[in-house]
Amino acid sequence: MLGTRTRKARRVPAPASPVKSPGRMTLSPLQLSPKKRPQSVPPSPLKLSPAKLSPAKKTGSSSRRKLALSAANTGVHKAVSEVLNVAAPDELLCRGRQTSDIREFIAESVSQKQARSMYISGAPGTGKTACLQKVLADVDDVKKVWVNCMSLQSTNAIYNHLVSKLCASGRQTTMKENEAIKALEKKLVSGSKMILVILDEIDHLEGRNQEILYTIFGWPMLKNSKLVLIGIANSLDLTDRLLPRLTAHVKVRPTLLHFPPYSKQDIVEIISARLAKVPNSDTVVTSAAVHLLAGKVAAVAGDARKALAVCRRAVEVVERKVRRQLLLDIDENIDMTDTPKKPTSGVVGPAVILQVFNEVYENVVVQQCEAGADSFPIHQKLAVCSLLLMLKHGKSKEAQMGKLHETYSRVCKGRHVVPVQQSEFCSVMEMVQARGIVTIKSSKEARLSKLSLMLDETELVRAMQDKELLAAILRDSSSVRK
Numbered sequence: 001m002l003g004t005r006t007r008k009a010r011r012v013p014a015p016a017s018p019v020k021s022p023g024r025m026t027l028s029p030l031q032l033s034p035k036k037r038p039q040s041v042p043p044s045p046l047k048l049s050p051a052k053l054s055p056a057k058k059t060g061s062s063s064r065r066k067l068a069l070s071a072a073n074t075g076v077h078k079a080v081s082e083v084l085n086v087a088a089p090d091e092l093l094c095r096g097r098q099t100s101d102i103r104e105f106i107a108e109s110v111s112q113k114q115a116r117s118m119y120i121s122g123a124p125g126t127g128k129t130a131c132l133q134k135v136l137a138d139v140d141d142v143k144k145v146w147v148n149c150m151s152l153q154s155t156n157a158i159y160n161h162l163v164s165k166l167c168a169s170g171r172q173t174t175m176k177e178n179e180a181i182k183a184l185e186k187k188l189v190s191g192s193k194m195i196l197v198i199l200d201e202i203d204h205l206e207g208r209n210q211e212i213l214y215t216i217f218g219w220p221m222l223k224n225s226k227l228v229l230i231g232i233a234n235s236l237d238l239t240d241r242l243l244p245r246l247t248a249h250v251k252v253r254p255t256l257l258h259f260p261p262y263s264k265q266d267i268v269e270i271i272s273a274r275l276a277k278v279p280n281s282d283t284v285v286t287s288a289a290v291h292l293l294a295g296k297v298a299a300v301a302g303d304a305r306k307a308l309a310v311c312r313r314a315v316e317v318v319e320r321k322v323r324r325q326l327l328l329d330i331d332e333n334i335d336m337t338d339t340p341k342k343p344t345s346g347v348v349g350p351a352v353i354l355q356v357f358n359e360v361y362e363n364v365v366v367q368q369c370e371a372g373a374d375s376f377p378i379h380q381k382l383a384v385c386s387l388l389l390m391l392k393h394g395k396s397k398e399a400q401m402g403k404l405h406e407t408y409s410r411v412c413k414g415r416h417v418v419p420v421q422q423s424e425f426c427s428v429m430e431m432v433q434a435r436g437i438v439t440i441k442s443s444k445e446a447r448l449s450k451l452s453l454m455l456d457e458t459e460l461v462r463a464m465q466d467k468e469l470l471a472a473i474l475r476d477s478s479s480v481r482k
Contacts, residue, residue, distance in 0.1 A: 077319035084312035094266040115225035122259025125303030149204040202231035261302020267294035300436035322346045385473040402447030410479040
């Protein structure tokens with residue numbers, strides 16, 4: 001009985017005591033009350049042990065390292081993008097001869113107080129305006145007026161615009177045309193200070209009978225004239241095509257200066273000089289990408305501004321990809337244990353250049369051909385069709401300049417068009433080359449230079465087939481002599 005009562009007594013819990021016995025202080029932490037447990041072991045929503053949380057902390061520090069690295073890389077991208085802007089640089093490369101010719105022309109005219117005129121031609125982006133602006137920055141003691149003829153509301157507005165600049169101290173005038181011309185002529189022959197007038201996009205002054213252009217180019221020939229006139233336009237043959245009377249008189253004939261399209265090596269030099277201003281720029285744009293871009297742009301138009309714009313856009317495309325990759329890397333909701341996608345290299349290579357170039361230049365030449373007569377002069381069209389005729393009926397994929405001119409002359413006579421002379425024909429083909437339609441292999445003798453098509457022949461023919469005259473020329477095999 002005693003043993004039974006003793007076992008029952010052991011199962012009765014001990015009475016609560018307001019004073020804890022020393023024995024309870026030796027209990028392990030697992031026997032503490034639940035209220036004190038959060039202080040020693042923080043709860044985890046994923047119910048992971050402290051040992052399993054440590055890899056996540058390492059991953060977080062890795063993301064911070066990626067953030068710092070990517071920020072540095074995008075900083076280089078931004079610096080490279082800034083130096084590839086199309087603004088005129090401090091140093092104009094690959095245009096030393098043209099810059100020297102302009103500087104010499106202005107210096108002689110001012111020092112000798114001799115009124116003269118110059119016509120500067122060249123395709124867009126070949127450095128015409130940049131060269132002239134660089135030279136004018138060093139010209140002093142001359143009244144300088146720069147007019148962009150494209151901004152004028154009408155061709156006749158040029159007279160009042162010049163009166164406001166030369167005679168009215170910048171105030172707008174509304175004189176009649178004859179009154180404005182008389183005021184300008186009086187200003188040009190009076191005083192002792194030379195006046196330098198630059199008319200950019202001068203071909204926009206083309207009008208009926210070209211009287212405006214004849215009047216302006218005749219001002220330097222006035223008695224005691226102080227005018228030095230410089231006209232700028234894209235067309236190489238503007239003076240021959242629109243102003244034939246100027247070439248007939250030596251005294252009024254303007255000095256001609258042509259800016260040829262930039263070659264591949266020129267464009268490589270221009271872009272490389274820009275990139276050299278940024279440390280570690282080779283980690284952003286590869287040399288192979290620069291050479292590929294230069295070759296593509298030189299074949300299409302030789303436009304340095306387009307080359308810089310394409311390169312800059314390629315850098316911006318890659319920079320956006322780097323930033324997007326960075327956001328994915330530091331997103332806390334992504335399971336970092338999954339297999340990551342292939343990271344963005346952040347480098348502009350040939351593939352990126354091709355992608356951006358195709359977006360900018362897609363079918364550009366065909367669009368020019370389909371744009372109409374204003375964008376594609378008739379003599380250039382006739383020359384291209386003559387080349388197509390020779391290639392169609394010949395065995396070679398090349399044609400000599402001299403034989404092409406002979407075929408072109410027969411084509412012109414059959415269509416009652418007066419052909420240009422051999423020397424002028426070479427200039428016409430240079431303009432066609434600037435459009436990226438043909439390539440010219442130069443020779444010591446111009447007649448022996450060889451030309452070949454840069455485009456697919458069927459594509460160019462298809463672009464011209466909707467022109468009835470040109471389609472008839474392509475079907476005319478009698479103009480080609482075997």
